[in-house]
Amino acid sequence: MDNLLHYPQATIVNRVVPKTMFYKFMEVNPRMKTRFVNDVANITWLYKLAASTLNVTDTESMREIEVFVVNLKQPDCPADLFTFIDINMPHHIVFVLVHDSHAMLLINYKDWADDTHTRFKITQAFTSPWMSLDSLHLQIDGQSLPRIYDNFVAQVSGIGEHKIGAMADIIALKKQIATAEAEVKSMEKRMRREPQLDRQMQMNKKVKAKRKELEELKTKLHNLK
Numbered sequence: 001m002d003n004l005l006h007y008p009q010a011t012i013v014n015r016v017v018p019k020t021m022f023y024k025f026m027e028v029n030p031r032m033k034t035r036f037v038n039d040v041a042n043i044t045w046l047y048k049l050a051a052s053t054l055n056v057t058d059t060e061s062m063r064e065i066e067v068f069v070v071n072l073k074q075p076d077c078p079a080d081l082f083t084f085i086d087i088n089m090p091h092h093i094v095f096v097l098v099h100d101s102h103a104m105l106l107i108n109y110k111d112w113a114d115d116t117h118t119r120f121k122i123t124q125a126f127t128s129p130w131m132s133l134d135s136l137h138l139q140i141d142g143q144s145l146p147r148i149y150d151n152f153v154a155q156v157s158g159i160g161e162h163k164i165g166a167m168a169d170i171i172a173l174k175k176q177i178a179t180a181e182a183e184v185k186s187m188e189k190r191m192r193r194e195p196q197l198d199r200q201m202q203m204n205k206k207v208k209a210k211r212k213e214l215e216e217l218k219t220k221l222h223n224l225k
Contacts, residue, residue, distance in 0.1 A: 003141045004046060004069065004096065004103075004136060005046075005047070005096075005135070005136065005137070005138050007047050007049075007067075007140065008051045008053070008054065009048055010095075011047045011048055012022075012047060012056060013026045013045045013047060013054045014044065014045075014046055014047075014171060015044065015045045015047060015050050016042060016043070016044050017043045017044065017045050017067055017068070019036070019037075019040065019042070019043065019218070022036060022043070022085060023036075025085060025088040026082070026084070026141070027086065029084065032081060032084050035077070035078060036081060036085075039072060039073055039074060039077040039078075039081065040070060040071070040072060040073065040077070041071040041072065041073050042070075042071050043068055043069070043070050043071075044068065044069040044071075045066060045067075045068055045092060046067050046068065046069045046096070047066070047067035047138070048064055048066060048067075049064065049065040049066075049067070049145065049148065050063060050064040050065075051063075051145070053127075054101040054140070054148075054222070056142065056143055056144055056145060056148065057143065057144045057145070058144070058145045059144065059145065059146055061111070061112055061146075062092055062145045062146050062149065063091065063093040063145070064092070064145070065091065065093070065094065065148065065149055066092070066093050066094070067093075067094045067096065068092050068093060068094070068096070069096045069098060070082075070095055070096065070097050070098065071098050071099070072097055072098065072099040073099075074099070075099040075102075075130070077097070077158040079125055079127060082095050082097075082106055082125075083108055083122055083125055083149075086108045086120065086122060087120050087121075087122060088120075091186075092110065092145075092149050093107075093108070094107050094138065094152055094156075096136070097106070098133070101132065101133055102130045102132055102133065102165050103130070103131060103132075103133050103136045104127055104128050104130045105127065105128040105129070105136070105138060105155075106125065106126070106127045106128075106156070107125075107126050107127075107152055107153055107156045107157075108122045108124075108125045108126075109122065109124050109125075109126065109153050109157075109167070109168075109171055110123065110190070111123070111125045123168070123171055123172070123175075123183050124134065124171055124175065126153060126157035127156065127158045128156050133193070136154060137169075138155055138156070139151070139155065145165060150162070150164075150167040153161070153167055153171075154167070159171075159174075159225075160168075160205070160225070161225055162212070162224060162225050163224055163225065164173070165182070166224040166225075169224055170221065170224050171215060172219045173217055173224070174218055174221065175218050176213065177217050177218060177221065180210060180213060180217060181214060183188065183210055184210050184211060184214060185208065187203065187206060187207045188207055189211060191203040191204060191205065191207060
């Protein structure tokens with residue numbers, strides 16, 4: 001595997017990781033192990049982003065960001081396989097999924113589940129569209145590993161520019177907004193089907209209140225960018 005993302009030479013590991021290294025995470029979940037065996041051809045640890053390989057600072061909660069290139073046997077490999085792997089890996093990870101000269105980026109926004117730093121919790125998974133290998137791009141932007149990681153999430157998710165330290169709040173708000181939008185649509189649908197005028201008027205008040213809540217959430221999101 002060459003320098004796919006054109007990162008500094010010092011970050012390149014370029015080491016094939018035996019698939020058996022991942023099996024220990026999957027013994028408790030035979031379904032995931034079967035998917036892994038059937039869908040993944042091989043995995044290469046391509047980059048190690050750390051204070052020792054980049055001129056950046058790290059933190060106690062983020063010592064390294066690893067970039068794994070996963071060659072797939074078929075393009076529709078379920079994303080929850082990589083969520084399962086990511087929860088059990090000791091570092092923050094970016095997956096580059098490759099199939100037939102095309103690639104997509106996958107990143108699970110995650111943080112430690114507790115102060116022991118032994119297991120992660122994943123808030124949300126983000127993927128890019130499939131693109132040609134020549135078009136693949138993920139810019140290293142930031143003077144610390146947490147900032148670089150947040151900018152990776154921003155690029156893959158499409159969140160884009162954001163204030164330093166705001167990514168966790170942005171993702172939480174985006175989930176709240178998606179829920180509120182679904183609720184508004186459902187309420188509007190029920191209101192249109194309601195035959196009684198007085199009931200429609202009552203439901204309309206609730207719809208307006210939910211729309212107001214939605215706009216407030218969107219304003220909060222805007223202020224974080």
